[in-house]
Amino acid sequence: MRYKWLNYLSRHNHQKTFLTDYRDGMGAKLTCTALNYRLKQGEQANIVLKEVDALWLHGQSQPDECDPLFAKWKKAGMMTSERVIQRIEIAAKEGNRSIIHYLKRQLPADKQYIADAWLAVTRDSSRVSRQNLFPFENQSHESEVIVWALEKLAWKKPELASGVYTQYQDKGLFSNAQQHIIKRAIALSFTLDRLPQASQWLEKADIDGASDDIKLWHVSHLLRTRNWQGVVDVIDNAPLHIQQEENYRYWKARALEMLGQSMQATVIYQELAEERHYYGFMASAHIGEIPSLSHSPAPKDAEAMAIVARTPATLRAIEFFRLDRNTSARREWYYLLSHIPESRVTDAGILAYEWGLYDQAINSFAQSGYWDDVERRFPLAFDDVFSQKAQTHNISKSLAMAIARRESSFRTDAISSVGATGLMQLMPGTARYVAQEKVTRNALFNANDNIEYGMQYLRYLMDKLNNNPVLVSASYNAGWRKVLEWLPADEALPVDIWIENIPYKETRAYVKAVMAYQHIYDMQLGSNENIFPQLTRDMIPSAEAVSTHPVTGTLQLAPK
Template identity: 25%
Template sequence: MKIHRILTPLIAALALAFALPATAQNAADEVLLTMQKAFRKGDRAQLAALLPQASGHPLEPWAAYWELRARLEEASEDEVQAFFRRWQGSYVEDRLRNDWLLILGQRRDWQRFADTLPAFRMRDDRDVRCYALLVEHLEGHAPADAGAQVLANWQAQRRSSDGCARAAAQLLADGRIRPIDVWRKARLGAESSRVAQAREAVQVVAPELLAQMGQALAAPTKYLTLGSGGKGTAAKGKGAKRKVAPVHREAQTQPSELVTLALVRLAMSNYTGAARLLGDTWSGHLSAEQRNWVWGAIGRQAALSLSMDAMAYFAKVTREADLSDDMLAWKARAALRAGDWKQVARGIDAMDEATRADSTWVYWRARALLAGQPSPEERARAQALYARIAGTSGFYEQLALEETGAHIAVPAPPAPPTAEEKAAARANPGLNRGLYAILIGLRGEGVREWNYSTNLHTPGGMNDRELLAAAEFACAQEVWDRCINTSERTKGFIDVRQRFPMPFHDAVLRRTREIGLDAAYVYGLVRQESRFIMDARSHVGASGLMQVMPATARWTAKKIGLEGFSTDQLNDQDTNIAIGTAYLKLALDDFDDSLPLAAAAYNAGPGRPRAWRNGPVLEAAIWAENVPFNETRDYVKKVLANTVNYAAILTGQPQSLKERLGKIGPRDAQRPEREPDLP
């Protein structure tokens, strides 16, 4: 990969000042790129052999980190401490300290863990947090809410974790957390198909039930119909009417928590079958809390399927406090879809404080207050909620701003960075290492370096003015994702040039004029798709600025008559823009110029939003909030919010998000689809 920019003097802290030729691939950079590959393969011998060749390179700290991290389990304390001293204050020093703390925790070496922890600056590893709480508990000075902190960290983890599981086991044994709290962790694992997480929780709370738990999760229908021949008699289809065979009396001795796990697991694939088994057979075997959780899981799955039965399932819950925040969110979404504002309010009010504070639920709580015939007090409360989140930064912030009577306009710019502020950013070692790594192809490492250097919780963390200058530094190097993300962190002002840049301006405007497409919509989509990274490639193979899939690109190229197209052209700026905008225009045509539907089609494929639009005619904001895919739901809202901001910039006029939303409902059955073969 070629370095495509001449950097300012790099690594001031290491007293290095140099710039690489724009067209040359430095041999030392190849050493770093090779070492990264060796680290990923676990090739210790190659790492050790190449390390001397990285001496003096601006990214030498990474080379040293990879070499030591690969053998950290066998490294001596002296080696580790020498690394900390050598790279003091850098990201890799703190990264290795994080790794070392995890190893010390796994070894139960609590004294060295306690000695090492105070110097750990990031404090963002949940396992380290749990180990730290465990050490405090063992020493007798844990905070009063240590159990709640351990549970919060553990439940937020998506993978098995020694630290939080070990802390939970100790606090459970000592009465600082309850068995039900651990069982809830097991349920969350069962719901998300993370069997290892569920197993980890059951190992903590009831290890004697592990074998049965495996049966309950592997074959929930069979487990729940024990004694009926083992054929699994729960209805297999969502609309099936099969009768459930009676469960043998001996089956009622199955532990109620395992029955709960099995019902939750079954609900993920067959919520009607789970509902039938719960209602007909197992309801009396479970506690009220367990029944509520299972009905919540069933209701959520019905809501995810956009079924109008969802609210009937949620109505069986006797206490909302027994539900997870995710279940409550889907109750609120299903209630929005059903137009039941009272239940929207109940679902939101039962969420924990942090979830209720999210702009999504602040906005919908205000809307619920204004439904029907609100009192003056309710109107005042709603306006206060709108005012709390109103702004230009996001989807619900923009909607709330419009509810206050304003429109989305370009904010007044801050004073530009001074010469001194720019010089400080250019001299920052971490920022230089970050940009250097990104520009030679070590994007992951560069992003971590950059983020660490701009984080307020680390040495050299930045205030608003410093963030503005750092963003300007990234913008000047055309590293647009760091430019945007850094600028988004300023609290006291908004620099729209940084937050909403318009690279390739002439090419985009020329192309959109040619095909009759709104340039603001294209920019809003590209900003979300790739952050303007030309060589971006997603985990599913989408490429370039507009993140076009190869099969879609071939279809679109044929459709627009682009001769001689091959998918290796997708990283070419003009070709990517031509293909991406053409497909977006075809999607808009197919979905009656609905911006939300076309954005959903661009992200999830057109087949899904064709199905998602069926049902009642809805405000587009309600429709978007009910999109079943988390990624697509977030994507649609961000693309539309971006679009409004870009429109304000391009036109110089105040804009309305509401006017771009409209309503969404089933396609007119009398009108054929314009592009039935749209992939």
């Protein structure tokens, strides 16, 4: 409403009212109009024009309303070569080549080559190898071009990028931060492509100041190549706070175990086994213990819950839920959580759980930080439906519930950014494919139907992937074709090492979470099942050892 009102005022040149009603953050068009009006109203130009910098440093063309403002800014001597080059860099990184041609003309002749260099490398990053583009007369700006291009080139052609980096390295162009950017891209590209240069470049990249994912991939690469002593050395040389992270503690124990130092490994495993997460559950399996859930229910304060239940936001939320206006209901619940004392957020979580608002209960407990109420954080939502569908399709109920918990926190109306819908976050096309019938998006908002199609999809993946729950959960997140590409090339890998080497960060985290959630649901359901001993024994077969049916793509063990 304000945006429309301000546009009306600007069309009719109501300057004073416009300035009274204008607020920051209304977009470039209205911001430029406001600054122009302030100048016309007599405000000091040196104060107003300082605010033009933020409008100028933008990778896209700005609205026509900004042109008079930029002209005054330029006339005041504020359009310096430095600011023009900054905008060229922003535009280049955003892929807006057209504006670079215009900006080039705003530079003095002796600096226009910087724009030409950006135009060259944004057209083809391999052109960074052409040293004639870089006379090294403005090294700080030239290094920006080179670093950006090398990072892009590294992901496509790491061998070429490493050679070009060596070519420029001795010229003293790069800051420490820029060195980290280049080395990270080259090292990870070699690693993800499983090329022999990975070891050398990971060692170059894994130094003080490197990003956290370099350490993760350094360890993952050493695991894949079974360099157990290398794993211990890399972890021992890491900063203490990194050594204390659960993944590094687990992998150090795992490496020590493989090196024959079982006593030291067992001490670490025992400590980890007290913790409720994927690595703690894996550690438990290695020492033959049942993973600990450390369940401690949040104390129920009936009086406090009654106070929360009577707040206007809670009353509005529950009425919206009853009317199936779930988006409005959640907005009210978010408002509630942000306007009650922190000490009452857990009470709100218990209330939501008892009302069957499971996703709000999960969110409330996450916000309050009360992690030990396992039963309420992992509710047996739609229990009867999951039981019946799991039995019909011969699917582990705990696995299906773990996936629904991870995918949507049991939100029946959840929609992802790519269109995955409902409890089990199914794409309508996927549901239609597995059901072999027309499936509407509205049907996917129905819990019963969504779970049915989700179970059919899990059965489809189980049949395709030899009933391997790790490969199935990875496929549920990333797609089975991609997972087949991730099979080890020439020898089977232990499950935990394969998971650690999944190229997609999201899928790595997803698989670990689903495996942990599956165990939690097994415990919640009173089952004696425990998937983690199986995970410590199983191997992920190599691409050499399996074949896929030429029509169905079904994974099969290749004949010996």
